Amino acid sequence: MTTLANVSLDPAGSPLPQPRPYDVERIRADFPILHQQVHGHPLVYLDNAATTQKPRQVIDALIRYYECDNANIHRGVHALSQRATDKYEQARKTAQEFLGAEDCREIIFVRSTTEAINLVAQTYARQNLRPGDEVLITAMEHHSDIVPWQMICEEKQAKLRVAPINEAGELCLDEFERLLTGRTKLVAVAHLSNALGTINPVRQMIAMAHAKNIPVMVDGAQAAPRLPVNVRELDCDFYAFSGHKIYGPTGIGVLYGKLALLESMPPYQGGGDMISSVAFERTVYNKVPHKFEAGTPDISGPIGLKAALDYVSRLGIENIERHENQLLEYATNRISAMAGIKLIGTAKHKAGVLSFVMEGVHPHDIGTILDQQGIAIRTGHHCAQPVMERYGIPATARASFGLYNTKEEIDALASGIQKVQEVFG
């Protein structure tokens, strides 16, 4: 695989190659799973906010690791262990570069965004919350950015505060700023809402919080695959994303944390690899990031994730963003023009997600009828029950786009919705 970095080292000194037009057919050829029939129709996969499909490059990296390099890391003197360790640590470097972090020690491998949030709740928040303190989140958070904070707040007799959203699904920034007080010890916010598609003004929110010395954790599960992210430009204190939502394997995620913060935090779990020395009287913990990676980790996960991040970087996250924006605009125009359809989430700044309800038809029925036409969407509350509550609906149907989706697939979605209307007449 050619990477941009390799090309830029061209001895002729030529600049980066001419950008190729975004060739979606060529991209689709990299994803074996897309080329199948479901219920007698070509698969139209529009559930990318739930999980993304994996390119051949990721699948091959996993196979190569298990066929050639598998060994435990950070301990063996033998060749395989060294190779496995090198690959694992190279993946950390790739994740660091992908997020624009300053130091690869700021990258901690976890299972998922959910685990990253739990880690920060159980270490940083546990250490810093006192009775009467507050954690501030927004009304559009995923359950995984609500429940870990509720758990630690309950334990520490702290309060969870929620900044409201308006009818379009945008954060009420004034309200958010008003809720930042001397009692606020941490802010947690989604960069991009999974249920509504809203892009939050995280840079501005972080500046507001920092003006009051409040650290901010950003849930980047939906943003990392769709928007350019630079943690140094954002100046966020923590940033998390999941491998499986960015065309990598399940079971691997990344937590970025500012080095000084990570060093000040107690370990998350105890075990091997997170220690420097162990005696029954006293254990000395390892340095970051290893302090937070107890036990034999998922080794193939970071290796698959590296292949995924390389793939995304080769296409260019800006190009992916542009492609998905075109799809979202096209889908928004087509679907919202259909009779009886109401979009849920109409923020000015949106990406990747089209949530909707249909008059007289429950989203679950929409999902079944679309599935019969080979179209995969998500229906339900999207692990965001408070968002559903906000709009007074039990659920929505959600189409979410990925780097391999096409306008033709959105046409298929539109005809699929027409079929729903025929069935329900």
Next chain:
Amino acid sequence: MAGLRDLYQEVILEHSKVPRNYREMTGADHRAEGFNPLCGDRFTVFLHMDGDAIRDISFQGSGCAISKASASMMTQILKGKSRSEAEKLFRKFHDLVTGRAHPSETEMGKLAVFSGVSEFPARVKCATLAWHTLQAALEGQQDAVSTE
């Protein structure tokens, strides 16, 4: 699309649009709430028992076409039935929608229209939510019954 027509039979669509016995029952002596956390379906089933007999039954709530039609037809068929008849019907209905029994074997009358559900495993919980809720109401459970 044969499967779809089996699932969304006219009778089911009609019941989902105009559900029967869809009301809160004042003076209910049994009630229970049922919830499917996967799709957000939520129903309350109300019972007025006369000894062992179901004198009146009604429901309220929100859900998909399958769950609503199932609740509607359940209330229709159970009015006047005994508690043990209701429990027996639930077992038969469960066998029907999970494909363990053919409609002809189950003597279910009108409920046979739900046989198409067996082709859609993800929808079995929709079809049985009201029945699970009924069972909870009969057993006098206080907490909301969940399909998970």
